[in-house]
Amino acid sequence: METQPKTFTDRDALINHVRALSPSLSPDDVSVSDTRGGRQAGQNLLGKIDPIAYGHSRNYLGGAVSYLSPYIRHGIISLNEVRNFALEAAPEDEPIRPIEKFVQELAWRDFWQRVYQQNPDWIWQDVETYKTGFAPDDYSDTLPDDIETAQTDCAAINHFITSLKTTGYLHNHARMYLAAYIVHWRRVKWQAGAHFFLAHLLDGDPASNNLSFQWVASTFSNKPYFFNLENLQKFAHPQAPCAEADNLALAGSYDQLAARLFPYGVSS
Numbered sequence: 484m485e486t487q488p489k490t491f492t493d494r495d496a497l498i499n500h501v502r503a504l505s506p507s508l509s510p511d512d513v514s515v516s517d518t519r520g521g522r523q524a525g526q527n528l529l530g531k532i533d534p535i536a537y538g539h540s541r542n543y544l545g546g547a548v549s550y551l552s553p554y555i556r557h558g559i560i561s562l563n564e565v566r567n568f569a570l571e572a573a574p575e576d577e578p579i580r581p582i583e584k585f586v587q588e589l590a591w592r593d594f595w596q597r598v599y600q601q602n603p604d605w606i607w608q609d610v611e612t613y614k615t616g617f618a619p620d621d622y623s624d625t626l627p628d629d630i631e632t633a634q635t636d637c638a639a640i641n642h643f644i645t646s647l648k649t650t651g652y653l654h655n656h657a658r659m660y661l662a663a664y665i666v667h668w669r670r671v672k673w674q675a676g677a678h679f680f681l682a683h684l685l686d687g688d689p690a691s692n693n694l695s696f697q698w699v700a701s702t703f704s705n706k707p708y709f710f711n712l713e714n715l716q717k718f719a720h721p722q723a724p725c726a727e728a729d730n731l732a733l734a735g736s737y738d739q740l741a742a743r744l745f746p747y748g749v750s751s
């Protein structure tokens with residue numbers, strides 16, 4: 484196997500080298516993420532984490548999330564290191580509760596890794612049946628073109644797809660929205676959605692990604708995850724275009740959407 488160079492005069496030289504490795508891709512098809520590689524970049528972000536603010540704001544797309552996932556995923560920063568950093572950020576008189584949520588999320592990563600290790604088959608196979616009233620064959624095997632190209636009829640969804648493809652990152656809540664849209668609104672197999680995410684995420688990880696997709700789909704949980712426009716407007720605005728006129732398919736109460744998305748009823 485050809486050994487790749489590890490040092491470059493500057494970032495442009497690195498980008499040009501990587502582009503040259505895939506000559507069939509046109510420059511229009513390739514976006515360069517702002518995320519910087521390497522231990523120093525990871526440590527800089529680690530120094531900026533705010534686990535207390537995280538606890539109050541993590542569900543908001545503009546919340547105090549860490550952006551550490553690519554570094555954790557590729558072994559540049561360890562989970563233990565992040566946990567210890569968070570513990571140091573806790574107030575002396577209340578060392579656990581204010582940072583609990585942040586440490587719990589780190590634990591989710593560890594949990595998915597352990598599930599993967601013990602059940603490698605669960606990464607691409609349905610762990611359980613869908614609880615959506617539909618059978619696996621009712622779902623499409625392939626991702627529709629309008630999702631691939633960010634041209635669905637929902638502006639917020641298009642925004643998430645474009646962010647995923649151009650930055651290699653999505654906030655956790657945006658991942659949940661987009662995964663739910665793919666599986667439940669468009670009735671596409673979670674595996675096709677998981678492939679799409681893994682192709683673009685800089686933190687793309689079979690355990691965290693695919694098992695989260697199975698959780699959204701309901702093949703690894705007791706009910707499907709879905710959302711409505713009101714929820715999106717609360718947590719995603721102003722990071723995503725959330726006007727009702729531009730997102731009609733997402734509008735309605737949870738009962739109305741459940742009747743539309745799962746007409747045969749949700750089982751558990």
Ligand SMILES: Cc1cc2nc3c(=O)[nH]c(=O)nc-3n(C[C@H](O)[C@H](O)[C@H](O)COP(=O)(O)OP(=O)(O)OC[C@H]3O[C@@H](n4cnc5c(N)ncnc54)[C@H](O)[C@@H]3O)c2cc1C
Binds near residue numbers: 541656684696
């Ligand atoms: C459909 C879907 C696909 C996902 N795919 C991936 C993936 O490929 N790779 C990946 O690392 N994570 C994945 N996640 C989990 C989570 O969305 C990301 O880890 C998180 O958004 C990364 O951003 P951050 O570093 O700013 O996270 P923060 O919110 O700042 O969290 C800090 C760290 O905790 C861990 N973490 C946080 N939330 C979760 C979670 N729900 N599950 C597992 N670990 C978590 C991550 O290592 C993260 O870097 C996925 C979630 C969903 C719903």
